[in-house]
Amino acid sequence: xxxxxxxxxxxxxxxxxxxxxxxxxxxxxxxxxxxxxxxxxxxxxxxxxxxxxxxxxxxxxxxxxxxxxxxxxxxxxxxxxxxxxxxxxxxxxxxxxxxxxxxxxxxxxxxxxxxxxxxxxxxxxxxxxxxxxxxxxxxxxxxxxxxxxxxx
Amino acid sequence: xxxxxxxxxxxxxxxxxxxxxxxxxxxxxxxxxxxxxxxxxxxxxxxxxxxxxxxxxxxxxxxxxxxxxxxxxxxxxxxxxxxxxxxxxxxxxxxxxxxxxxxxxxxxxxxxxxxxxxxxxxxxxxxxxxxxxxxxxxxxxxxxxxxxxxxxxxxxxxxxxxxxxxxxxxxxxxxxxxxxxxxxxxxxxxxxxxxxxxxxxxxxxxxxxxxxxxxxxxxxxxxxxxxxxxxxxxxxxxxxxxxxxxxxxxxxxxxxxxxxxxxxxxxxxxxxxxxxxxxxxxxxxxxxxxxxxxxxxxxxxxxxxxxxxxxxxxxxxxxxxxxxxxxxxxxxxxxxxxxxxxxxxxxxxxxxxxxxxxxxxxxxxxxxxxxxxxxxxxxxxxxxxxxxxxxxxxxxxxxxxxxxxxxxxxxxxxxxxxxxxxxxxxxxxxxxxxxxxxxxxxxxxxxxxxxxxxxxxxxxxxxxxxxxxxxxxxxxxxxxxxxxxxxxxxxxxxxxxxxxxxxxxxxxxxxxxxxxxxxxxxxxxxxxxxxxxxxxxxxxxxxxxxxxxxxxxxxxxxxxxxxxxxxxxxxxx
Numbered sequence: 001x002x003x004x005x006x007x008x009x010x011x012x013x014x015x016x017x018x019x020x021x022x023x024x025x026x027x028x029x030x031x032x033x034x035x036x037x038x039x040x041x042x043x044x045x046x047x048x049x050x051x052x053x054x055x056x057x058x059x060x061x062x063x064x065x066x067x068x069x070x071x072x073x074x075x076x077x078x079x080x081x082x083x084x085x086x087x088x089x090x091x092x093x094x095x096x097x098x099x100x101x102x103x104x105x106x107x108x109x110x111x112x113x114x115x116x117x118x119x120x121x122x123x124x125x126x127x128x129x130x131x132x133x134x135x136x137x138x139x140x141x142x143x144x145x146x147x148x149x150x151x152x
Numbered sequence: 153x154x155x156x157x158x159x160x161x162x163x164x165x166x167x168x169x170x171x172x173x174x175x176x177x178x179x180x181x182x183x184x185x186x187x188x189x190x191x192x193x194x195x196x197x198x199x200x201x202x203x204x205x206x207x208x209x210x211x212x213x214x215x216x217x218x219x220x221x222x223x224x225x226x227x228x229x230x231x232x233x234x235x236x237x238x239x240x241x242x243x244x245x246x247x248x249x250x251x252x253x254x255x256x257x258x259x260x261x262x263x264x265x266x267x268x269x270x271x272x273x274x275x276x277x278x279x280x281x282x283x284x285x286x287x288x289x290x291x292x293x294x295x296x297x298x299x300x301x302x303x304x305x306x307x308x309x310x311x312x313x314x315x316x317x318x319x320x321x322x323x324x325x326x327x328x329x330x331x332x333x334x335x336x337x338x339x340x341x342x343x344x345x346x347x348x349x350x351x352x353x354x355x356x357x358x359x360x361x362x363x364x365x366x367x368x369x370x371x372x373x374x375x376x377x378x379x380x381x382x383x384x385x386x387x388x389x390x391x392x393x394x395x396x397x398x399x400x401x402x403x404x405x406x407x408x409x410x411x412x413x414x415x416x417x418x419x420x421x422x423x424x425x426x427x428x429x430x431x432x433x434x435x436x437x438x439x440x441x442x443x444x445x446x447x448x449x450x451x452x453x454x455x456x457x458x459x460x461x462x463x464x465x466x467x468x469x470x471x472x473x474x475x476x477x478x479x480x481x482x483x484x485x486x487x488x489x490x491x492x493x494x495x496x497x498x499x500x501x502x503x504x505x506x507x508x509x510x511x512x513x514x515x516x517x518x519x520x521x522x523x524x525x526x527x528x529x530x531x532x533x534x535x536x537x538x539x540x541x542x543x544x545x546x547x548x549x550x551x552x553x554x555x556x557x558x559x560x561x562x563x564x565x566x567x568x569x570x571x572x573x574x575x576x577x578x579x580x581x582x583x584x585x586x587x588x589x590x591x592x593x594x595x596x597x598x599x600x601x602x603x604x605x606x607x608x609x610x611x612x613x614x615x616x617x618x619x620x621x622x623x624x625x626x627x628x629x630x631x632x633x634x635x636x637x638x639x640x641x642x643x644x645x646x647x648x649x650x651x652x653x654x655x656x657x658x659x660x661x662x663x664x665x666x667x668x669x670x671x672x673x674x675x676x677x678x679x680x681x682x683x684x685x686x687x688x689x690x691x692x693x694x695x696x697x698x699x700x701x702x703x704x705x706x707x708x709x710x711x712x713x714x715x716x717x718x719x720x721x722x723x724x725x
Contacts, residue, residue, distance in 0.1 A: 040560040043567075046543065047566075049540065050539055051435050054351055094210065
């Protein structure tokens with residue numbers, strides 16, 4: 001049923017709250033796990049500057065060790081959890097708008113299930129921050145399991 | 153219009169006279185308005201197109217940006233409403249003295265080219281406070297640098313808001329205040345929602361629009377008045393002679409509008425301010441290699457000069473037309489409000505470039521295009537400033553100093569809130585600006601020169617500069633530059649202090665736009681002195697600095713940090 005499971009992560013607690021769920025399903029089905037970090041170009045734009053977006057476009061990611069480190073930490077967390085259970089974990093980093101990139105990656109790699117966390121924000125906070133999970137749901141045709149990070 | 157001289161005194165006391173406000177045509181203009189809308193749509197369209205185009209493979213070199221395109225981006229980033237509108241205004245109203253702005257705002261790129269462009273490329277980080285924080289291994293230094301970046305963006309952007317208001321007055325026929333609010337809101341929305349507007353591609357387009365608009369106006373005026381043909385840059389000699397002989401001799405008297413000291417201090421501040429502006433430096437971090445960094449600077453300077461050398465031409469053409477308009481319009485001179493063009497009110501002066509084309513009675517679409525170029529100039533620079541402010545807040549302050557593990561989403565929100573907040577603040581101040589556009593921007597330069605230039609320069613070239621030295625130097629710069637600005641602007645906001653400055657003596661020695669002549673050497677002395685008495689920087693920092701200015705070329709893929717971290721000996725050891 002599930003041969004490839006995609007776990008997108010930005011390294012936050014919210015994203016990592018979904019990791020256990022994803023890994024558990026992967027173990028049950030003997031699936032391959034894909035850990036994906038999306039370099040949010042909007043975030044690069046307002047936090048590092050527009051020039052840095054052009055730099056990434058021009059293939060300059062290899063000379064941006066701080067960004068690589070962040071991405072590696074995020075996907076590494078998934079990889080560690082997966083390897084503890086003896087699963088194959090593929091780590092990937094792409095750049096763009098997170099929801100579009102998650103969908104694009106799922107399409108390209110024949111992913112059968114996306115497992116991701118959501119902060120479950122409401123009201124103004126949702127309007128401001130948006131929900132990557134919500135947008136991914138709307139964008140993709142791949143099944144999505146959304147794990148609500150709120151503990152209640 | 154009513155000529156005040158022709159009204160009998162008895163009537164004049166009863167009938168309210170039509171007061172002279174400004175010479176720009178009032179009223180909404182369809183074609184110019186459509187030009188601006190089309191221009192904004194183009195920026196947004198290009199921004200959107202490149203925004204959705206994602207990066208497929210991060211590890212494969214994509215299309216890198218060449219020196220010409222980088223040069224155009226430097227030009228668009230650099231040339232704001234202050235260059236496009238303000239410099240001609242200052243040359244017209246201050247005469248020879250105004251040339252300090254032309255000299256100051258071009259020469260700085262030579263210093264950048266020789267001492268800093270390639271060295272910053274080697275350092276290769278992200279923001280200006282990143283350099284200060286990493287080079288001086290201090291979060292305090294990083295914090296001061298981030299605060300200064302915000303202050304520079306704020307002061308600099310006020311001048312842009314002012315320019316936008318004037319252009320909106322002409323194009324949309326609204327009041328100055330409404331104009332500031334409309335165009336500033338558009339800019340804030342653009343930058344907050346798609347800061348990609350500032351991407352290199354768009355900046356090259358913005359440069360093209362602004363330079364075409366500027367030159368088309370200049371050539372058309374020169375041609376239609378029979379003053380110039382193919383090289384208006386060099387052909388306005390007879391017109392200058394006419395001004396000097398018949399209109400106002402002061403125009404070429406070197407220090408009629410300010411002392412020799414003031415001229416030198418201003419030019420000095422502008423030159424070194426150029427080398428300390430965060431939104432200018434960040435481009436050098438990201439170019440493909442050192443060679444591109446250097447050639448981008450050269451091209452940037454060429455593109456900048458295309459406009460700057462034309463400002464004096466505009467000032468001369470505009471001044472003659474202001475005294476004797478071809479178009480049937482009242483100016484301050486014909487209305488008897490001013491004795492010569494040099495006494496024109498601030499609103500007319502700051503709109504002089506557009507006014508020149510209008511007074512020459514050229515078609516409305518052309519006047520509108522020149523005004524649209526002014527909007528493009530203000531918009532491009534404001535976008536760059538807002539992004540430098542948002543990165544100082546989201547990257548340097550929020551992520552590096554406050555919350556190490558901030559997620560990308562949090563950075564987006566902090567960045568956007570900063571843009572909106574600083575934008576609104578700028579809008580409020582720009583509605584009632586404390587000085588002319590050129591002067592406001594001059595103040596931002598004084599801050600950049602006093603606070604940033606010394607730490608950038610010594611940080612790149614002197615390995616023994618310590619964190620204590622850098623912090624002391626930046627604080628010195630802050631006290632001097634902000635002190636000079638507050639000294640001269642606070643009396644404008646309160647009646648409690650009479651006169652133009654809190655202390656006129658201080659204002660003469662430390663003018664708000666020119667405090668760097670004293671501030672920069674003083675900051676250098678403080679940094680050197682404090683560095684000598686504090687313990688040396690760590691060895692890895694020294695290696696990094698040596699690598700940044702090493703004469704040995706580096707490979708594209710290397711950063712100075714990599715080479716230095718390998719423990720390898722830098723080439724000049």
